[in-house]
Amino acid sequence: xxxxxxxxxxxxxxxxxxxxxxxxxxxxxxxxxxxxxxxxxxxxxxxxxxxxxxxxxxxxxxxxxxxxxxxxxxxxxxxxxxxxxxxxxxxxxxxxxxxxxxxxxxxxxxxxxxxxxxxxxxxxxxxxxxxxxxxxxxxxxxxxxxxxxxxxxxxxxxxxxxxxxxxxxxxxxxxxxxxxxxxxxxxxxxxxxxxxxxxxxxxxxxxxxxxxxxxxxxxxxxxxxxxxxxxxxxxxxxxxxxxxxxxxxxxxxxxxxxxxxxxxxxxxxxxxxxxxxxxxxxxxxxxxxxxxxxxxxxxxxxxxxxxxxxxxxxxxxxxxxxxxxxxxxxxxxxxxxxxxxxxxxxxxxxxxxxxxxx
Ligand code: GDP
Numbered sequence: 001x002x003x004x005x006x007x008x009x010x011x012x013x014x015x016x017x018x019x020x021x022x023x024x025x026x027x028x029x030x031x032x033x034x035x036x037x038x039x040x041x042x043x044x045x046x047x048x049x050x051x052x053x054x055x056x057x058x059x060x061x062x063x064x065x066x067x068x069x070x071x072x073x074x075x076x077x078x079x080x081x082x083x084x085x086x087x088x089x090x091x092x093x094x095x096x097x098x099x100x101x102x103x104x105x106x107x108x109x110x111x112x113x114x115x116x117x118x119x120x121x122x123x124x125x126x127x128x129x130x131x132x133x134x135x136x137x138x139x140x141x142x143x144x145x146x147x148x149x150x151x152x153x154x155x156x157x158x159x160x161x162x163x164x165x166x167x168x169x170x171x172x173x174x175x176x177x178x179x180x181x182x183x184x185x186x187x188x189x190x191x192x193x194x195x196x197x198x199x200x201x202x203x204x205x206x207x208x209x210x211x212x213x214x215x216x217x218x219x220x221x222x223x224x225x226x227x228x229x230x231x232x233x234x235x236x237x238x239x240x241x242x243x244x245x246x247x248x249x250x251x252x253x254x255x256x257x258x259x260x261x262x263x264x265x266x267x268x269x270x271x272x273x274x275x276x277x278x279x280x281x282x283x284x285x286x287x288x289x290x291x292x293x294x295x296x297x298x299x300x301x302x303x304x305x306x307x308x309x310x311x312x313x314x315x316x317x318x319x320x321x322x323x324x325x326x327x328x329x330x331x332x333x334x335x336x337x338x339x340x341x342x343x344x345x346x347x348x349x350x351x352x353x354x355x356x357x358x
Pocket of ligand 1: 091092093095096097099230231233268269271272
């Protein structure tokens with residue numbers, strides 16, 4: 001007797017069967033219906049985090065249709081931005097930034113604020129944005145209903161990454177986030193970019209500061225409104241106190257800030273939370289002082305002007321390299337410049353003429 005086939009469905013010989021019931025199923029892209037600008041703006045204004053997230057994805061997209069949409073959303077959201085304090089946080093990897101933000105963020109939301117944590121990490125295309133602003137690094141904070149955390153956008157240039165973060169700030173403020181933290185890693189130019197978009201700049205250092213101040217460049221120290229020596233706990237407490245004193249001395253040597261604020265140095269422990277409320281208090285004092293003396297407003301105006309210029313340069317560059325006539329001619333000119341038959345200056349002049357005349 002023939003053995004019974006245990007499978008319910010069996011393929012009969014001679015019948016051509018498809019490899020799956022619906023071979024097109026895997027190919028089918030589950031496209032989300034594209035929201036209209038109005039729907040995005042409405043969602044953001046209502047504080048809908050999903051909509052906010054999707055709008056930021058448009059900002060980060062390389063597609064020009066997405067970018068156009070993002071621009072319109074930003075434009076319409078700008079009038080609805082809540083008054084905010086934007087805080088930049090920097091420090092070398094391992095100093096405790098994410099642990100600090102977890103503790104500091106709790107302090108902020110416990111006082112009824114809405115907190116957005118954004119990041120600028122120009123290396124994020126290499127590390128897939130996992131270094132900074134990663135949700136898994138701030139586990140408690142990331143599930144808090146008043147907190148929005150977004151990892152660093154990927155990008156091929158610091159300028160591009162910074163621009164996207166700045167635009168994201170605008171949307172977060174329209175969504176009601178009144179405290180914005182912008183985190184960056186303290187190893188390069190990214191602090192300058194962060195500094196150009198925040199009101200207050202916080203530098204985290206380790207207790208063993210030493211003479212070289214952990215390789216932190218003088219310029220970065222000079223930008224700081226507050227230096228916090230983190231990990232001031234256990235055996236490190238004493239060395240943290242010494243480091244704080246060293247920082248205070250170093251800060252003394254810098255010229256006074258135009259904000260009128262005298263930079264401070266403090267100790268804290270992100271782990272035990274000692275010193276964290278004091279840092280938030282300092283920032284509030286700063287906010288009050290600079291609002292009263294007019295610096296807050298003039299500084300934001302100067303930053304807006306800076307970003308206008310940045311945006312002009314960025315857009316000109318984009319349009320230039322995407323221009324069909326330039327694309328057609330660029331390779332040839334590059335070749336001539338490389339072989340020395342044309343100077344780079346003359347070459348650029350030819351291309352610019354082509355760009356502006358056509
Ligand atoms: P990041 O790379 O700057 O974001 O640093 P992390 O927040 O990931 O912290 C690096 C390590 O330092 C982790 O093992 C933390 O637990 C530890 N750490 C962070 N803050 C403190 C602190 O205040 N005290 C102590 N003892 N350890 C801390």
